[in-house]
Amino acid sequence: MSILVISDLHLNPAEPQGLAALAALRQKWAANCSDLYILGDFFEAWVGDDDNNAFVEATVAELQAWRQLGIKLYFMPGNRDFLLGKDFAQRVDWTVLSDPQLVDFYGIPVLLSHGDLLCTDDLAYLRWRHYAHSRWLQRLFLALPLWLRRKMAQKARQKSKHYVQILDPIKMDVVPSAVLAWLKQAPSSVLIHGHTHKPGYHICYRDHRAFTRITLSDWHDGAHVLVWEKDNSARLI
Numbered sequence: 349m350s351i352l353v354i355s356d357l358h359l360n361p362a363e364p365q366g367l368a369a370l371a372a373l374r375q376k377w378a379a380n381c382s383d384l385y386i387l388g389d390f391f392e393a394w395v396g397d398d399d400n401n402a403f404v405e406a407t408v409a410e411l412q413a414w415r416q417l418g419i420k421l422y423f424m425p426g427n428r429d430f431l432l433g434k435d436f437a438q439r440v441d442w443t444v445l446s447d448p449q450l451v452d453f454y455g456i457p458v459l460l461s462h463g464d465l466l467c468t469d470d471l472a473y474l475r476w477r478h479y480a481h482s483r484w485l486q487r488l489f490l491a492l493p494l495w496l497r498r499k500m501a502q503k504a505r506q507k508s509k510h511y512v513q514i515l516d517p518i519k520m521d522v523v524p525s526a527v528l529a530w531l532k533q534a535p536s537s538v539l540i541h542g543h544t545h546k547p548g549y550h551i552c553y554r555d556h557r558a559f560t561r562i563t564l565s566d567w568h569d570g571a572h573v574l575v576w577e578k579d580n581s582a583r584l585i
């Protein structure tokens with residue numbers, strides 16, 4: 349049995365191939381996967397659990413199909429879908445994780461994160477994130493009519509696209525010192541995160557300890573997954 353870790357699917361109705369890739373992944377791993385961890389940006393956008401549409405229904409059905417196989421689901425909110433709430437969690441029966449979250453993979457302590465908190469050079473974004481994660485502002489936003497929330501989300505996506513285009517690419521990557529600070533504090537020497545869409549393995553040495561950071565891929569060109577095996581070998585595919 350393997351543990352699968354994915355992130356940054358950016359599921360949205362305009363690109364149905366994402367959901368199809370998730371279904372294909374389920375079929376492939378049906379007999380060999382015990383746990384599926386989703387580290388944020390599962391959806392391209394989320395404006396509230398009351399935003400029910402055919403695409404959301406199809407996604408719920410897909411996640412329920414994973415659950416029917418006995419696979420446990422875990423979800424950590426990303427910067428796109430941090431408004432995914434309790435109603436949705438109940439429907440798909442996934443466990444919501446905090447960011448960062450320490451987990452146990454076959455006896456190895458592993459730190460999980462979406463990754464945006466580690467991009468500490470992007471101060472403007474972190475300031476926005478601070479407000480966007482405040483309870484009262486979220487409640488205020490969720491109380492707005494659905495059509496207005498959809499409109500606001502669309503505007504925000506356009507703005508973010510423009511922001512990403514003008515931003516220094518270095519600023520959009522995680523800062524190694526931030527990673528080290530986390531790993532030195534946690535009883536873990538492995539960090540798995542997404543968000544940057546720059547998949548790879550990074551190993552660094554400090555104070556006679558080796559730290560490994562594994563960055564997950566986004567799904568814009570199909571399904572990508574980190575497979576963590578029972579013998580504690582891990583591979584990105």
Ligand SMILES: [Mn+2]
Nearest residue numbers: 389426427543
């Ligand atoms: Mn992200």
